[in-house]
Amino acid sequence: MEFDRFIQSTGEWLRGTGAESDIVVSSRIRLARNLVEYPFPPRADAAGRAEVESLLRERIASVGSCGNLVYQNVENLSQVDRQFLVERQLISREHSEKEGPRGVAIDSRESISLMINEEDHLRMQVFRSGFALDEAWQAINRLDNELEENVTFAFSEEFGYLTSCPTNVGTGMRVSVLLHLPALVLTKEIQKVFQAMHKMSLAVRGLYGEGSQAMGDFYQISNQITLGKSEEQLVSTVKRVVPDILEYERRVRQALVKEDRNRLHDQVSRAYGILKSAQTINSEETLQRLSLVRLGINLGLVDQLTIPVVNELFLHSQPAHLQKLRDDAGDAADRNAVRAAYLRQRLVEPSAN
Amino acid sequence: MEFDRFIQSTGEWLRGTGAESDIVVSSRIRLARNLVEYPFPPRADAAGRAEVESLLRERIASVGSCGNLVYQNVENLSQVDRQFLVERQLISREHSEKEGPRGVAIDSRESISLMINEEDHLRMQVFRSGFALDEAWQAINRLDNELEENVTFAFSEEFGYLTSCPTNVGTGMRVSVLLHLPALVLTKEIQKVFQAMHKMSLAVRGLYGEGSQAMGDFYQISNQITLGKSEEQLVSTVKRVVPDILEYERRVRQALVKEDRNRLHDQVSRAYGILKSAQTINSEETLQRLSLVRLGINLGLVDQLTIPVVNELFLHSQPAHLQKLRDDAGDAADRNAVRAAYLRQRLVEPSAN
Numbered sequence: 118m119e120f121d122r123f124i125q126s127t128g129e130w131l132r133g134t135g136a137e138s139d140i141v142v143s144s145r146i147r148l149a150r151n152l153v154e155y156p157f158p159p160r161a162d163a164a165g166r167a168e169v170e171s172l173l174r175e176r177i178a179s180v181g182s183c184g185n186l187v188y189q190n191v192e193n194l195s196q197v198d199r200q201f202l203v204e205r206q207l208i209s210r211e212h213s214e215k216e217g218p219r220g221v222a223i224d225s226r227e228s229i230s231l232m233i234n235e236e237d238h239l240r241m242q243v244f245r246s247g248f249a250l251d252e253a254w255q256a257i258n259r260l261d262n263e264l265e266e267n268v269t270f271a272f273s274e275e276f277g278y279l280t281s282c283p284t285n286v287g288t289g290m291r292v293s294v295l296l297h298l299p300a301l302v303l304t305k306e307i308q309k310v311f312q313a314m315h316k317m318s319l320a321v322r323g324l325y326g327e328g329s330q331a332m333g334d335f336y337q338i339s340n341q342i343t344l345g346k347s348e349e350q351l352v353s354t355v356k357r358v359v360p361d362i363l364e365y366e367r368r369v370r371q372a373l374v375k376e377d378r379n380r381l382h383d384q385v386s387r388a389y390g391i392l393k394s395a396q397t398i399n400s401e402e403t404l405q406r407l408s409l410v411r412l413g414i415n416l417g418l419v420d421q422l423t424i425p426v427v428n429e430l431f432l433h434s435q436p437a438h439l440q441k442l443r444d445d446a447g448d449a450a451d452r453n454a455v456r457a458a459y460l461r462q463r464l465v466e467p468s469a470n
Numbered sequence: 471m472e473f474d475r476f477i478q479s480t481g482e483w484l485r486g487t488g489a490e491s492d493i494v495v496s497s498r499i500r501l502a503r504n505l506v507e508y509p510f511p512p513r514a515d516a517a518g519r520a521e522v523e524s525l526l527r528e529r530i531a532s533v534g535s536c537g538n539l540v541y542q543n544v545e546n547l548s549q550v551d552r553q554f555l556v557e558r559q560l561i562s563r564e565h566s567e568k569e570g571p572r573g574v575a576i577d578s579r580e581s582i583s584l585m586i587n588e589e590d591h592l593r594m595q596v597f598r599s600g601f602a603l604d605e606a607w608q609a610i611n612r613l614d615n616e617l618e619e620n621v622t623f624a625f626s627e628e629f630g631y632l633t634s635c636p637t638n639v640g641t642g643m644r645v646s647v648l649l650h651l652p653a654l655v656l657t658k659e660i661q662k663v664f665q666a667m668h669k670m671s672l673a674v675r676g677l678y679g680e681g682s683q684a685m686g687d688f689y690q691i692s693n694q695i696t697l698g699k700s701e702e703q704l705v706s707t708v709k710r711v712v713p714d715i716l717e718y719e720r721r722v723r724q725a726l727v728k729e730d731r732n733r734l735h736d737q738v739s740r741a742y743g744i745l746k747s748a749q750t751i752n753s754e755e756t757l758q759r760l761s762l763v764r765l766g767i768n769l770g771l772v773d774q775l776t777i778p779v780v781n782e783l784f785l786h787s788q789p790a791h792l793q794k795l796r797d798d799a800g801d802a803a804d805r806n807a808v809r810a811a812y813l814r815q816r817l818v819e820p821s822a823n
């Protein structure tokens with residue numbers, strides 16, 4: 118696959134840099150677009166989809182603002198390669214699992230991905246490490262404008278951009294931030310965040326979007342409304358709630374340290390010790406232990422590791438990454454042993470850190 | 471205290487050598503004796519006890535078969551020093567806690583201890599690392615004979631040696647082996663051992679004798695009857711049951727390895743990892759984790775450690791040892807932090823192993 122070399126890195130969204138990156142893992146904006154002359158994907162036949170795939174692939178290639186985009190036909194990819202792209206958030210689970218002509222274009226930093234023939238003809242995403250919604254908005258807006266010089270998107274004066282699912286009509290935009298909130302989870306205060314977000318019509322989801330559980334204490338906060346507000350207003354709505362959540366998480370972290378630093382240090386240190394010594398470990402436990410270690414690094418309780426390394430381990434311990442890294446196609450039990458061996462190798466050998 | 475230098479070693483009973491030392495930690499024989507002319511300790515007044523203490527101290531010093539015995543007045547020792555001797559099995563908990571003139575004589579290898587004014591005027595013990603009851607019997611018999619040339623013990627033609635408690639009358643002998651039975655505990659098969667020992671009138675007790683729980687999967691097997699059998703018969707009774715228990719423990723160990731080596735390896739490895747990383751750990755958890763590590767060493771699942779080092783950690787992580795090693799008199803929470811720091815230092819720094 119074109120993107121096999123990506124495995125040496127973590128991609129933009131896990132780079133571990135940028136503003137507030139102790140809590141805000143990444144910022145992401147997605148726009149949904151459809152070509153005006155073609156049936157939308159759910160109603161298109163194979164020939165129609167193939168035509169759209171071919172047309173958009175060409176037009177995307179001519180866009181200058183993204184640097185070199187590399188295109189990958191998703192239909193032809195193996196199960197592992199598709200899962201690999203899902204784990205890196207470069208394609209959606211739906212895009213991985215559906216059938217027919219479809220593809221994805223990605224830049225070398227993995228900061229842009231454009232899916233063709235997902236639920237809509239075009240789903241474009243821009244990622245930024247840390248809290249950087251304005252920057253992400255500027256980048257995706259520029260990309261959208263350049264594309265509109267080459268194609269005509271389905272647009273209604275009354276409703277705005279038209280999409281396959283009515284929930285995306287209007288701006289077609291989803292603005293989201295991925296937050297790491299281990300202290301709020303430890304103290305169960307996270308429920309209050311859920312309630313507050315619900316009242317503001319913001320969605321809270323896990324690491325891999327809708328339906329995925331909040332693994333490793335990662336939560337995505339995003340807008341649910343796409344209609345009746347400008348893009349800038351939607352960015353602003355999500356942007357405005359983040360500082361409050363950051364302050365809440367930080368306050369609880371400090372309280373944990375203040376009230377019982379030794380106990381927290383012990384929990385963090387044991388989590389690290391188990392990651393370094395387990396002979397078999399499943400994905401869920403790995404994320405849970407890494408989450409505690411990540412918290413420990415941010416609180417100065419772990420000094421041999423950095424956030425970028427932990428972010429990388431979050432990603433590389435996922436099934437498809439593990440399989441590609443280890444060239445091992447074993448069953449689940451073996452995969453847990455392979456995962457444990459990988460973690461030991463990365464965490465015990467000092468050169469890895 | 472005379473015996474402070476002992477802290478650099480583990481003493482005979484934890485040396486980790488001798489026959490079957492993967493399971494038989496040590497062999498021990500104890501004889502209870504009283505002087506014929508004096509009231510037994512429970513009925514003696516302070517002056518009487520002082521006289522006995524003084525007399526026996528002198529007579530013990532003249533015994534040649536034990537090498538150099540060093541005498542320690544126990545009455546004057548601090549709480550920590552008395553607890554230190556209890557942890558090393560050199561004096562009993564009762565001897566540590568009672569009042570009045572009393573003492574203990576110990577050889578430099580810690581293979582002999584003679585308590586004066588414990589429950590009886592004289593309680594002598596001989597230890598051997600591993601499964602070595604015959605050797606222990608020969609040594610203590612020689613010691614007993616030598617002493618009898620210098621003092622007259624209370625002896626009845628009908629009952630044998632007379633003791634403060636009727637359960638010790640006759641030979642005054644307790645023959646015991648200290649076994650490490652982690653696999654039987656893991657699989658709960660240990661209950662069957664308890665039942666079998668009960669039927670044979672043998673006692674099963676924990677690491678520190680009567681009333682102490684079976685910490686770290688250590689069990690002492692010893693005779694309950696002291697009357698109506700010869701010393702050789704009593705030695706033989708305990709000696710005979712050991713091979714069966716050894717075979718049982720080894721069979722279960724092999725079954726654990728065969729049925730699910732990876733799971734066992736994982737348990738052992740995580741226990742080791744936690745010992746190396748905890749920031750606070752109590753005595754009970756330490757013994758439990760060390761027990762699994764000890765099992766792992768014997769099954770070839772841990773290769774960076776040796777049995778003598780683990781035996782030493784079993785002993786050195788006990789409260790009084792920790793306090794003397796670390797010169798720290800903190801409360802229980804602090805002691806758990808001190809213990810964790812000690813374990814990390816011993817297990818993480820390669821030179822320690």
